Amino acid sequence: MDFSRHLDCLAADYDRLRAVVGTGADVPVPTCPGWTVADLTRHVGDVYLHKTLAMREGVEPEPWPPAEFAEEEPTALLDRGYTALRAEFATRAPRDPAATWYAPDQSVGFWIRRMAQETVVHRIDAELAAGQAVAPVPADLAVDGIDELLKVFAAYSVAAWGDYFTDVLDGSPGRTVLLRAGDAAWRVRTGPGEFAVTDGAGGGTADVTLSGSPQAVLRRLWNREAAGAEGAVAVEGAIEAAEELRRCIVVATQ
Structure with missing residues (x-):
């Protein structure tokens, strides 16, 4: 995806998120245990403002969020955060330097992509909390999100932080997971201290294959899976290999 497309998706998903969180602030969010819609709204606003300062100041601000944010009404904080984020993106080129937690990419473009993906996932959270139909995730955004999750996160x-994965991977016999999302595919190899991702289906057998539409696979990997056959991901092979992948992603995204 190019960055203009990321920004278009960010805008569309923000508009949908903002419309959904405007009511039912005290409703629990099933995909974010312990959170209400108000908590979700505040979190997204916090994230937008944090990334704005990471670009503006050249360092990720810590500690975060500032105490005074707790006094701000959640949707007002969300609106303020989004306005600041888009204004910052408008003044910078994707290749401009910016502080990020991902050492290989210290650029504004990293945050353009990350905020598009952050917003679509939390838009889904809001829709599920509100009991509303989940709007489709465009195939290109979903494929990009799967790629980001596997490579940039996991x-x-x-x-970089292998000690956090000791409980998940140290006892691994070495497994191969094949993911198919529409026409896109990835092969993941896990083992003690290992999580390697290659593009394409590759050759040879896999311990488990997960396949579905791009949005279905994205939602499964982010633990926002759709109910029912229409949104289901097919799992063929060793379920323990799929579970190992899931546990790695949970640790990586905490």
């Missing part, structure tokens, strides 16, 4: 986290 593979990088295992390489």
Whole structure:
């Protein structure tokens, strides 16, 4: 995806998110245990403002969020955060430097992509909490989100902060997971201290294959899976291999 497309998706999903969170602030969010819609709304606003400062100041601000944010009405904080984020993106080129937690990419473009993906996932959270139909995720955004989750979150986290994955991977016999999302595919190899991702289906057998539409696979990997056959992901093979993948992603995205 190019960055203009990410920004278009960010705008569309923000509009949908904002419309959904405007009511039912005290409703629990089933995919974010312990959160209400108000908590979800505040979180997204916090994230937008945090990334705005990471670009503006050249360092990710810590500690975060500031105490005074707790006094701000959640939708007002969300609106303020989004306005600030888009204004910051408008003044910078994707290749401009920006502080990020992902060492290989210290650019504004990293945050453009990350905020598009952050917003679509939390838009789904809001829709599920409100009991509303989940709007479709465009196939290109979903494929990009799967790629980001596997490579930027999971593979990088295992390489950079391997100690966090000891409980998941140290006892692994070495497994191969094949993911198919429409026409896109990835092969993941796990093992002690290992989480390697290659593009394409590759050759040889896999311990487990997960396949479905791009949005179905994205939602499964983010633990926002759709109910019913229409949104289901087919799992063929060793369920323990799929569970190992799931546990790695949970640790990487905490």
